[in-house]
Amino acid sequence: MDFLRPATLAEALALKAERPGAVPIAGGTDVMVELNFDHRRPDALLDLTGIAELRDWSAVPGAVRLGAGVPYRRVIDELGGRLPALATASRSVGSPQIRNRGTVGGNLGAASPAGDAHPVLLATGAVVEAVSTRGTRMIPATDFYLGVKRNALAPDELIAAVHVPETGAPQQFAKVGTRNAMVIAVCSFAIALHPATGRVGAALGSAAPTPRRATAAEDFLADELGAGDQWESPTPLPDSTRRRFGELVAAAASPVDDVRGTAAYRRHALSVLARRTLDWAWQGYTGRGRPCA
Amino acid sequence: MSPNPAELTSVVGGVGTSPHRPDAILKVRGEFAYASDLWHEDMIWGATLRSPHPHARIVSIDLSDALLVPGVHAVLTHEDVPGRNIYGLERADQPVLAEDVVRYQGEPVALVAADHPETALRAMKRIKVGYEVLTPVVDMESALGDTPLHPGGNLVRHVPIRRGDPDARAAVVVTGRYEVGMQDQAFLGPESGLAVPAEDGGVDLYVATQWLHVDQAQVATALGLPPALVRLTLSGVGGAFGGREDLSMQVHACLLALRTGKPTKMVYNREESFYGHVHRHPAVLHYEHGADRDGKLVHVKARIYLDGGAYASSTPAVVANAATLGVGPYVVDNVSIDAWGVYTNNPPCGAMRGFGAVQAAFAYESQMDRLAEALGMDPVDLRIANAMSEGSAMPTGQVVDSAAPVARLLELVRDKPLPPTGTDLLDLPGGVANTTHGEGVVRGVGYAVGIKNIGFSEGYDDYSTARVRLQVVGGEPVALAHTAACEVGQGLVTIVQQIVRTELGVTRVTVLPMDTSIGSAGSTSASRQTYVTGGAVRAACAAVKARLAELAAGRHVDDLAALLGDEVVDETAEWRHRPTEPIDPVTGQGNAHVQYGFAAHRAVVDVDVELGLVKVVELDCAQDVGRALNPQAVLGQIQGGTAQGLGLAVMEEIRTTGGVVRNPSFTDYLIPTALDMPPMRIDVLELADPNAPYGLRGVGEPPTISSTPAVVAAIRAATGRALNRVPVRPEHITSTERPRGAPA
Amino acid sequence: MRVNVTVNGVPRRADDVWEGESLLFVLRERLGLPGAKNACEQGECGSCTVYLDGVPVCACLVAAGQAEGREVRTVEGLADGGALDPVQEAFIEAGAVQCGFCTPGLVVAAHDLLARVPDPSDPEIREALAGNLCRCTGYEKILDAVRLAARRARS
Known part of the structure; x- marks a missing residue:
């Protein structure tokens, strides 16, 4: 095994082009577990922590460009106002030690269906900035997750950043775990209202082979809100709308029975999370509720 | 002087x-210096190849490729065990290294010593073991009639208790079937030790264990050495809770050290630790309680199955505890209990804090709540009405001859003020994972009291x-x-x-x-x-x-x-301590135990009834400790023991399918964090036992026993669900299906 | 490979490090600093918590090579010679130590918390320590210890 320590992104891309089997490592929260338990023995590790370009976030028009190496801790501390749902999701990640080190970029690279950031990235319409010596590709989160722990990156590509829309509108994240801290999602859900376009983003995690959008639920809710002129003059949502939204989110899942929960429970819990987060988001939109936690 | x-x-x-x-x-x-911190000049690393199958015949073992790996010092199998290749805590039935058959997933088959842990891993992957996979026996209730896994069949021990009138009839009768999942001790310091070969042909073993001399005897037998040549020194122990009473790497490290002539260190990682020690017995318990209209208990009948897994370990004593303590700290004149410990191809089970009393307490305390409901009585009043006290007789006929303040312990926890409702996300079920802002949250309060024997029983020369x-x-x-x-x-x-x-x-x-x-x-x-x-x-x-x-x-x-x-x-x-007596093998009568300990808990929980998530808000305890030799340490035992009981109530279980462990990691075997364990208010009574030094009463186990049923009782109170199984998982609370054995 | 890392203020060098080794292994087995503990090796227990460039992390999840040229402070580096850090003293006095396997990680995590938040509320303490599992104490006396250390620092 080789340990590659590029100092710049350009150097990292050259190494990745030359050795596409090299496994990128940043916070180590996935890769090191695989190494410690002999689940993976790559030819090389490509350490990204020495690359200054990956370490920061910046405001770009309509979005935050979040460097792949920014740890969850900084998302919580610095981006709670701009990206409230991502900050909520980040606060639910692992432990303080994990949040100090783990990154949204790493979450994307691992592409685990249980990754906490994914539903937010899908619901908000984030775009992954993938780079290689061949150039830059902007991959919408919707197209990024291909299968269990498989993503759309080419073997020579690295994640430079993820562009997360700064919507200024209510958004929520919620995650069910069987412990009150430091727990992997049994299922998770994010909702983002997009009043400017009259759309709704809704996405689920840990209840299908990949994180995925609940498009039927998104369309249903967008239609309901559009039809009643709710964006302009919001009123409390009827129970039938809230319930139907929950059902459609649950229907979007393809969960399995596993040691963390049953498929039936995951569907049920998703419907509850969808209904509750919709309530909170809608209360936020109508100005009556509390902002995202 | x-x-x-x-x-x-x-x-x-x-x-x-x-x-x-x-x-x-x-x-x-x-x-x-914990056992895993030890270091020795010229030290090498040992590793253990384990069976991937819960039940299989070993057809062949080929070590040739493993021996070729540079840096490897030795590769050993059962043929290299110089003494008896069999050991066991109460009954020698477990091979040091498997010979012709493996009986559980994770059973040690071969050993490697190498200059680096990674080298040892690489060599292990080159050991070729041919297995003929056999059907595993995994159901404890049918194991007795299934394929025998040991020469004497699948019964480890049956303990009957017979007292009073077997045909006693009661005005109010409740029945239930209860299940307890397989809990793990989850001590933080993994199994570790360092074996150093000595010039006299013996070996010095530095190890984390619970009982040096029983280790010494077993290691010496396996090595074929006189005990004097097997010297054990305790190194730092990172928790035990019963899980270090059986051997793990003790013989293995000594074998490698004596074969290579080099100090050999073995350290399990967390996954291996789950395979490397015994767990708490899973149990299925069928109970019938009868009472008169005033709530006075008339009879208790029970059939208790304890899954001992592949080897006996301390199953015989666990079975005796479950049976002799099977009605709890209550006076019952008519008792008929049968407890069976059986062999299966599940992971071996043995000692864990509470040792047989935990499983029984979940069932009998659930029954007491069910009985209270049937009688329309307050659950604490019912318990107090039946509480034993000094001078009461156990179902074994043994008279409790020192303080047994069961009623007072219950009153103490009942009479505390109730905590306020929380408002911050951190106070709510689900915490910062943001699952509720109060929606669906219902408060529940539950009570339980338990009994535990202190010290070794049944005539053991303790x-x-x-x-x-x-x-x-x-x-x-x-x-x-x-x-x-x-x-x-x-x-x-x-x-x-x-x-x-x-x-x-x-x-x-x-x-x-x-x-x-x-x-x-x-x-x-x-x-x-x-x-x-x-x-x-x-x-x-x-x-x-x-x-x-x-x-x-x-x-x-x-x-x-x-x-x-x-x-x-x-x-x-x-x-x-004063001698105890064996129990009668037919009636279960006898003065089997030297001392009894009692604790009671009140649990206050907030349950998100829609999502099935639980936040234990407060968990108060009252316990009699006879005399607190070290009051701070007494509180530490009560708090820590209570936390383990909380874990069993709501999250801790080794899950198996066909004998295969599905969650051998701290990612999926969850133990309580600082956000799961609530504040505790504790009353410590000091009612001296005149038979014990300073009047003391053993402290460590009673709090583990009553906290589990108290938490579950509180969840039942919040949800109205039967909840006949621990740990309670979210889907048990939200499921629309009626759990097995639930009352109609 | 060779790894150069400053540990507790002292430049250290480890040779023949396998590229897949963790910082935890290097500290424990190559640099003679077993204070950070090996309870889970997957970031689920916090017992290996050390400061890496001033930030508490799980040493088991840091590849040894990632520590090259960086500053590590372990539990062994908290006391000033014979004088314990106030957090260490509070752990002893409050009875927060039983088996002690979680203690090094908890001491570092509590030390970091009090450096950032001198007067933490109970929920803040619990959230800050939720990444450190303890199997012996039920956390009550660990909370007592953090409160005690905070109170002492204020007075």
């Missing part, structure tokens, strides 16, 4: 005070050995205390110092490392060490005092240093 007892108990750091632990400074500095040496060092009397009693974190080292200070009136007491150069102290289990080794230390001190009296020759001497002069007083004592 005839020291005045009043003077002696006032010694700084004596019995009844809470001096700092002697090992605390090293521990907070990170300098305390003793400990202690040596105390007193001499003048630098003009001051200094005592040394030496035992083989394993300090596993509970604070026995502090207790030993306190007893010596109190008995001898000296302030400076050094506790020597625990090793096998002194006689056995018995196991650090059954809440017994303060009682039994404490008794031995006190007895050794008494012998020292007798010697001092000889030196004083009738004079009254105030100055101990002057009296001692150059004299070194060195006394060793063996001490036993």
